[in-house]
Amino acid sequence: MTAPPKIAIASVSKRFDSARGESVTALDQVDLAIAAGEFVAIVGPSGCGKSTLLNIIAGFETASSGQVTLDGRPIAGPGPERGVVFQEYALFPWLTVAGNIAFGPASCRTTPAEVDRRVRECVALVKLDGFDDKYPHELSGGMRQRCALARCIANDPEVMLMDEPLAAIDALTRLDLQDELLRIWSEASRTRTRTVLYITHAIDEAIYLSDRVVVMSHRPGRIRREIRVPFSRPRDPEVRTHEAFHRLSDEIWQLLRRDP
Amino acid sequence: MSNGLRSLTVDFAWRLVLPVILIVSWYVVTEINPLFHPVILPSPLAVLRMFGKLVASGELWSHIVASLERILYANLAALAFGVPLGLAMGLYRPFERMFDGLIGLFRPIPPLAWVPLSILWLGIGTLSVVFITFLAAFFAVLINTIAGARAVDHLHVRAALSLGAGRRRMMTHVVMPSVAPYIFTAFRIALGVSWMSIVAAELVAASSGLGYMIMYYREVLRTDAIIVGMLTIGVIGLLMDLATRRLELRLMPWRRGFSLA
Numbered sequence: 077m078t079a080p081p082k083i084a085i086a087s088v089s090k091r092f093d094s095a096r097g098e099s100v101t102a103l104d105q106v107d108l109a110i111a112a113g114e115f116v117a118i119v120g121p122s123g124c125g126k127s128t129l130l131n132i133i134a135g136f137e138t139a140s141s142g143q144v145t146l147d148g149r150p151i152a153g154p155g156p157e158r159g160v161v162f163q164e165y166a167l168f169p170w171l172t173v174a175g176n177i178a179f180g181p182a183s184c185r186t187t188p189a190e191v192d193r194r195v196r197e198c199v200a201l202v203k204l205d206g207f208d209d210k211y212p213h214e215l216s217g218g219m220r221q222r223c224a225l226a227r228c229i230a231n232d233p234e235v236m237l238m239d240e241p242l243a244a245i246d247a248l249t250r251l252d253l254q255d256e257l258l259r260i261w262s263e264a265s266r267t268r269t270r271t272v273l274y275i276t277h278a279i280d281e282a283i284y285l286s287d288r289v290v291v292m293s294h295r296p297g298r299i300r301r302e303i304r305v306p307f308s309r310p311r312d313p314e315v316r317t318h319e320a321f322h323r324l325s326d327e328i329w330q331l332l333r334r335d336p
Numbered sequence: 337m338s339n340g341l342r343s344l345t346v347d348f349a350w351r352l353v354l355p356v357i358l359i360v361s362w363y364v365v366t367e368i369n370p371l372f373h374p375v376i377l378p379s380p381l382a383v384l385r386m387f388g389k390l391v392a393s394g395e396l397w398s399h400i401v402a403s404l405e406r407i408l409y410a411n412l413a414a415l416a417f418g419v420p421l422g423l424a425m426g427l428y429r430p431f432e433r434m435f436d437g438l439i440g441l442f443r444p445i446p447p448l449a450w451v452p453l454s455i456l457w458l459g460i461g462t463l464s465v466v467f468i469t470f471l472a473a474f475f476a477v478l479i480n481t482i483a484g485a486r487a488v489d490h491l492h493v494r495a496a497l498s499l500g501a502g503r504r505r506m507m508t509h510v511v512m513p514s515v516a517p518y519i520f521t522a523f524r525i526a527l528g529v530s531w532m533s534i535v536a537a538e539l540v541a542a543s544s545g546l547g548y549m550i551m552y553y554r555e556v557l558r559t560d561a562i563i564v565g566m567l568t569i570g571v572i573g574l575l576m577d578l579a580t581r582r583l584e585l586r587l588m589p590w591r592r593g594f595s596l597a
Contacts, residue, residue: 134494134498135497136494136497136498153497154494154497155498155500156500158498159499160494160495160498162491162495164491166491166492166494166495167495168495168496168510168513169590170513170514170516170588170590171513171590179496179499179501180499180500183496183499183500183501183502183505211589212590213590227495227499231499231500
């Protein structure tokens, strides 16, 4: 671990001032280093500030103190090298699937032919072939999230920030999409290392997807423990039934439960 | 398919029930068993005959054209002023603070209250009517555009930012499409309210147009022509509403999902 981290979070705190003049500490002295190509999942109870942390890395919010750097450079606002996938998909309803996917490349001064090529590539990658001309409201939740993933990847980001992307998806589709997400990530990683920060409140999902699970505690949000996931890649769906998987899941569950 | 057609027919039949009852009773109390003097309530046949006469002479048509022309100018002006100001007020706080008080004060003044001033300033004629109906349309456009600008989804803004959209692209590709349905609703409402106020404006401030026509025939006690004028206003209003709804779905196909919900 001598290589400099892709993302370095150094004693980041975030306080929100409420309208009544009270101050709420969402994040308290958070330190975290994420290596290039690593898939890190953050689990924590709702309101533990995990989304706030993601928003700071994305550049949507600024830290009250501390610093976040990407490749050693401090983050100043959102940028196309950090793609974001939202729980609510946040697809543009006025654009078709193809239009949504083209949005990023077209924003970044790509030639029309190149935009077209990327759209076709990404549509195929997330298996939405034949749905290019559909509008988001014509798609199921799972397909919308596939489209949102494709939109993110179309911009060729080095870092993918995912904020509970599967939380709004029904349980069966969710298991399916977890495998799809891993497949898409590994295929997209052939052309460039893709670092993923994945926010979730589902422990099993965090273990199944990631290389490392970061457990956060509730208010103020602090990192409680970082746990390396010992399972090899590509992940076999069977791993979910392994004894070691359950022990890990239980360990994290205990950590979250002891949280006052 | 045939099932859909049948339900459409049934739907249409339900819509016809009330108009048919209304026309039949109107016919009964005027032709079969006359209860009113024709000046108070002429028969539907008399109205129909008058309609034919007004169409044949070209008089009705010239009034319709005069009114529509004014409505067109008024609404184009309302869009031209209302949309930019509404966007500015909805998106930038300082603009909102600057204009809010003034607009709050002027908005409750009914367009008709402007008639005396507008006659003094602009005289009797097209300019006055356009001005009065412009005021009616302007506030409808402004209020809806402000609401639309405020309703831009912050997640869409964040998504666009992280996809690399700059200020300009954010405006043209996120804000405008988000606000477009509101502007369209604004236009539809503005068309409706300005159409309603045009008649009132023409009653006093014009020498042509459907409002003027109604007023003129009241003076000569031709109630049948008054009713022709009123029904013409109603039918044109209805057609404008239908046309703008159609146009909305055509221009913004993604709205189809919302109209079903």
